[in-house]
Amino acid sequence: METRNTPTITVQSLINAPTKKVWEFWTEPQHITQWTFASDDWHAPYAENDLRIDGKFKTTMAARDGSVSFDFEGIYTDVQTYKLIEYVLGDGRKVSISFESEDNVTKVTETFDPEMENSIELQQSGWQAILDNFKKYTEAAV
Template sequence: MEKEKITVQTTVKKNVERVWECWTDPEHITQWNFAADSWCCPKAENDLKVGGKYRARMEAKDGSFGFDFEAVYDEVAKHKKISYTMTDGRQATTTFETSGTGTLVTTVFDPENQNPLEMQQGGWQAILNNFKAYVER
């Protein structure tokens, strides 16, 4: 039996080139890669190629908690698709599709076993919503 996957998505009212740039450039990633205003992403590194590493530090602004997110790219198709494997073996794929109103960004990922599915979906969706707000500013 295959593990359940979680899907989050949003349409960003910008062209796919701009959306891709903001999704992949560390200078942009640090501006949106957190789920709540009480958090931040002080550091991001991105070697965007198959076998390359993605790293991001996420922290509570008050310094009470933080963690590192790390993954290795399995597939990179410019302006179309990014797939990676996280350090715990879970996988995620993000696709970028041009739509009439902008770019549809969809991420499908393997859930972890520590938190309820709804909480994980909510957290990843909040980050994606933050991304949308940042790019559309």
């Protein structure tokens, strides 16, 4: 799939948790399945993650009513523990996630290449909704 000739899209959130916890919840499959969906009528029934350069990840996102599902997957190109994750999706789009910490608050910033099927606004709102779900899940967990 070709990408648009447009700038990247960025979403971000301040998570009220130390970076070690944020990193763990972002990267471990048992946590990934708890937050990787944009709305309550979706869920993530499966996740696998080989967090290393050239490692692969896959998360299945599915409608709770069983009507549709898809795999979100890619290959890591850079992993700097507690700081940065970069990967390439199956369609060639690049994604970068940075983690910045100050006083037990971690800023997570995701920057990604847009795809051509959906509007920039829809993509940004969808990825932001997933990031907001991550924030809610991470902050609620003890």
